[in-house]
Amino acid sequence: MPEIQLIVLDPSGLHARPAARFVQVASRFASTVRIRSATREADAKSLIAVLGLAIRPGSQIVIATAGPDADAAIDALVSELSPFVSREIPGPPVDPAT
Amino acid sequence: MVNLVLISHSAMLVEGLRDMVVQVAGADVRVEIAGGTEDGRLGTSTTRIAAALRSAVASGSEGTPGVLVLLDLGSAALSLELALEELTEDERARVRISEAPLVEGAILAAVQASVGASIEEVAAAAAGGSTMTKLLGS
Numbered sequence: 001m002p003e004i005q006l007i008v009l010d011p012s013g014l015h016a017r018p019a020a021r022f023v024q025v026a027s028r029f030a031s032t033v034r035i036r037s038a039t040r041e042a043d044a045k046s047l048i049a050v051l052g053l054a055i056r057p058g059s060q061i062v063i064a065t066a067g068p069d070a071d072a073a074i075d076a077l078v079s080e081l082s083p084f085v086s087r088e089i090p091g092p093p094v095d096p097a098t
Numbered sequence: 099m100v101n102l103v104l105i106s107h108s109a110m111l112v113e114g115l116r117d118m119v120v121q122v123a124g125a126d127v128r129v130e131i132a133g134g135t136e137d138g139r140l141g142t143s144t145t146r147i148a149a150a151l152r153s154a155v156a157s158g159s160e161g162t163p164g165v166l167v168l169l170d171l172g173s174a175a176l177s178l179e180l181a182l183e184e185l186t187e188d189e190r191a192r193v194r195i196s197e198a199p200l201v202e203g204a205i206l207a208a209v210q211a212s213v214g215a216s217i218e219e220v221a222a223a224a225a226g227g228s229t230m231t232k233l234l235g236s
Contacts, residue, residue, distance in 0.1 A: 020122045020209045027213035047209045048226035054233065 002074045003064040006085040014055035018084050023047045025080045031067025033077065044077070061085075100211040100220040101128040101154040103193075104204055105147055105169040105178060107140045109133035115204055123208035130154040142174045147181035155189045164192045164217035166224060168203045194221055202227030 008014055014022070026033040026044040033044035037059060042049035044063065055061060065073040078087065102119070106112045112133035119129050130150040135141040154165040169178055182190055194217055196203050203224035210223035 016122050016205065020205075020212075023209055024124070024213055027215075045213075046223070046226075047206050048223060048230050052231040054231055 001064060001066040002070050003062060004074055004078060005060060005062050006081065006087055008055055008057055008059050008061060008084060009086050010084040011057050013057050014084065018081065019050045020047055021080055022077065023050055025076050029069045029073035031065045031070040031073045033073055034064045036062040099127060099214060100163050100217050101130065101158055101165045102204060102207055102211065103130045103132065103150045103154045103165060103167045104200065105142065105167065105174050106133045106200065107142055107170055107174065115201060119204050119208045122205050123212045127208045127211050128154065128157055142177035144177045144180040147177050148184045151181055151185060151193060152189065155192050164194060166194050166196055166207050166217065166220050168196045168198060168200050168224065170200050196221055196224045198224040198227040202230055
């Protein structure tokens with residue numbers, strides 16, 4: 001189950017437009033997509049749920065996908081969010097030899 | 099894709115709301131509006147609402163799941179009821195009315211519609227607008 005941790009950089013947090021784009025991208029995949037803030041977790045295919053996290057600038061979020069296209073989903077979501085977030089700790093451990 | 103109809107006492111309000119909806123949900127979602135009276139005052143017009151409903155129903159091809167209507171206050175509901183009576187039974191059958199608050203409901207419904215959701219899913223998304231969280235910790 002791929003997971004990635006991100007820091008929200010946008011000064012408005014994860015506001016309506018990027019949140020809506022995020023939900024639209026998540027909805028293209030069969031996998032379940034969850035988004036977690038420090039205190040809450042939401043179904044990333046639901047705008048009301050994502051906006052309900054009230055994600056603020058500087059906060060950490062975790063995106064987790066599970067299902068047949070979980071890897072493609074996480075790649076697409078990270079790419080969609082890239083203007084708004086910084087990628088902090090990648091999900092899989094980094095091989096020190098590479 | 100589900101089409102939306104937005105009804106308000108103010109033409110400016112629904113024009114602005116449509117702009118917001120398009121910017122948030124994308125231009126693929128079809129949004130018909132009926133705001134103000136026919137002579138440009140604040141109020142609701144059965145004629146305008148009926149035209150918006152017909153347009154939303156007609157623009158949906160065979161595969162379109164339906165039309166979700168969101169409205170503001172008071173007489174908007176009465177005018178909507180009268181407008182629905184002007185539609186044919188087939189047209190009426192494709193229209194669903196949302197109790198959701200207009201702004202929140204329109205945005206939530208439009209994003210849900212934009213991913214190709216059913217009328218039931220779009221209506222459920224809009225309904226979430228009644229209780230949505232806006233401030234952290236509320």
